[in-house]
Amino acid sequence: MQRVFGQLVLLVLLSELSCNQSIVHERAVLTDSVKVEFLHAWNAYKQYAWGHDALKPLSKQPHDWYGTSLCMTPVDAFDVILLMGFSKEAAKAKKLILDNLSFDKDIEVQAFEITIRLLAGLLSAYQMDGDRGFLRLAEELGKRLLPIYNSRTGMPYRYVNLQTGKIRDSINNPAEIGTAMLEFGTLSKLTGNPIYYEKAKNALVQLYNRRSMIGLVGTWINVETGEWVNKTSHIGGAIDSYYEYLIKAWLLFGDKECKEMWNESIKAINIYLADTTHGGLWYCQADMDTGKRTGTFFGSLEAFFPAVLCLSGDIERAAKLQESCYKMWNLHGIEPEQIDYASMKATDKRYYLRPEIIESAYYLYHFTEDPKYLQMGKRFFKDIVKYCKTEAGYAYLRDVTTKEQADGMESFFFAETLKYLYLLFAPKETLPFENVIFTTEAHPIRRVKNNK
Numbered sequence: 001m002q003r004v005f006g007q008l009v010l011l012v013l014l015s016e017l018s019c020n021q022s023i024v025h026e027r028a029v030l031t032d033s034v035k036v037e038f039l040h041a042w043n044a045y046k047q048y049a050w051g052h053d054a055l056k057p058l059s060k061q062p063h064d065w066y067g068t069s070l071c072m073t074p075v076d077a078f079d080v081i082l083l084m085g086f087s088k089e090a091a092k093a094k095k096l097i098l099d100n101l102s103f104d105k106d107i108e109v110q111a112f113e114i115t116i117r118l119l120a121g122l123l124s125a126y127q128m129d130g131d132r133g134f135l136r137l138a139e140e141l142g143k144r145l146l147p148i149y150n151s152r153t154g155m156p157y158r159y160v161n162l163q164t165g166k167i168r169d170s171i172n173n174p175a176e177i178g179t180a181m182l183e184f185g186t187l188s189k190l191t192g193n194p195i196y197y198e199k200a201k202n203a204l205v206q207l208y209n210r211r212s213m214i215g216l217v218g219t220w221i222n223v224e225t226g227e228w229v230n231k232t233s234h235i236g237g238a239i240d241s242y243y244e245y246l247i248k249a250w251l252l253f254g255d256k257e258c259k260e261m262w263n264e265s266i267k268a269i270n271i272y273l274a275d276t277t278h279g280g281l282w283y284c285q286a287d288m289d290t291g292k293r294t295g296t297f298f299g300s301l302e303a304f305f306p307a308v309l310c311l312s313g314d315i316e317r318a319a320k321l322q323e324s325c326y327k328m329w330n331l332h333g334i335e336p337e338q339i340d341y342a343s344m345k346a347t348d349k350r351y352y353l354r355p356e357i358i359e360s361a362y363y364l365y366h367f368t369e370d371p372k373y374l375q376m377g378k379r380f381f382k383d384i385v386k387y388c389k390t391e392a393g394y395a396y397l398r399d400v401t402t403k404e405q406a407d408g409m410e411s412f413f414f415a416e417t418l419k420y421l422y423l424l425f426a427p428k429e430t431l432p433f434e435n436v437i438f439t440t441e442a443h444p445i446r447r448v449k450n451n452k
């Protein structure tokens with residue numbers, strides 16, 4: 001009897017071992033495949049758009065956001081090139097950036113996009129590569145962005161002319177107001193100049209102070225008067241990374257006020273925006289003053305939230321929400337930009353090569369080690385390759401139902417989508433999770449210990 005039992009235990013152990021070995025093998029294969037696809041996209045950028053902001057993958061033409069290049073793709077992609085171990089490619093990208101990138105340009109730029117893609121990219125490049133040229137560029141950019149904070153409330157304007165400092169657009173949203181603290185804060189820590197941290201933090205506090213009586217924020221606010229001009233509350237685009245940065249600023253800098261602001265905010269979000277009435281967990285739109293539900297839309301941008309919930313320790317809710325996100329992905333075999341979760345119909349049929357759902361799978365896998373998140377990641381990767389791959393890189397989809405491709409490949413496809421896929425499959429030591437905080441554009445910033 002004892003012998004039979006012993007044999008059974010041995011069998012179970014052996015089958016577990018072989019299962020683990022096959023997971024390890026599958027992960028190694030997937031890691032290599034992501035690298036291959038990365039090179040496919042990167043080589044196309046090099047061939048058709050080298051030195052420009054981005055590649056238009058169908059017409060094989062370069063694209064510059066403001067008519068002159070700010071090296072968007074190489075800066076955004078630099079850290080992932082290093083992570084993947086492509087040292088020759090990294091050297092080429094570095095030379096391109098350090099020899100050519102200048103911010104002394106008479107162009108009006110959207111501060112948020114420039115902050116999350118370029119400032120963050122330069123800071124992580126500096127931390128990973130060590131060349132002070134990256135930090136010099138980051139500081140030059142930081143200085144040129146500072147005029148955005150010259151409003152009566154201290155909340156930023158949306159656009160600034162990099163040469164003249166002229167600002168415009170006083171109607172701004174929480175995401176664009178609040179998503180600077182990691183980048184500006186890190187710039188302060190690295191340069192020793194506190195101004196960046198102070199300005200970004202003040203903007204965050206000013207916004208938080210204008211939350212409603214029930215603790216929600218709206219979508220648009222006038223940064224001169226401090227009055228809300230659109231009171232729809234949600235966790236999607238235009239608000240999303242405001243919440244993300246409250247908790248991450250706490251974790252990165254140990255800023256207790258940010259922790260308190262996060263704690264208060266998440267309570268209100270879970271009371272008024274969480275919705276379990278349509279099967280599964282979703283987050284809705286509601287009026288910021290009354291909490292009354294005004295919409296049941298959810299989309300690819302909202303899919304960042306399981307990752308943030310993981311960071312806050314709410315794995316249960318994170319896992320439930322990720323199940324909903326996965327349903328959304330599987331509706332048409334690839335993720336629509338937005339659905340109405342009450343009817344489960346796509347209301348915006350584009351797929352922009354976005355990373356959020358993959359980012360959440362990566363966080364959930366880190367915190368639970370449940371192999372189902374690896375399988376999800378594999379599904380995402382296979383579908384992206386199947387529908388978005390083109391001769392010259394990757395193209396976003398105009399319509400997830402027809403899979404019609406469109407002529408764009410955003411730099412976040414390198415910086416985030418492929419990076420999170422890679423990190424999900426690669427061995428943990430590739431980038432130990434506890435050592436960094438990822439900015440909203442997935443740029444890893446080194447974490448100072450003992451912030452908890």
Ligand code: DMJ
Pocket residue numbers: 116241354355356412416440441442
């Ligand atoms: C990225 O630029 C950032 O993740 C931003 O916070 C939201 N949108 C894109 C990716 O979808």
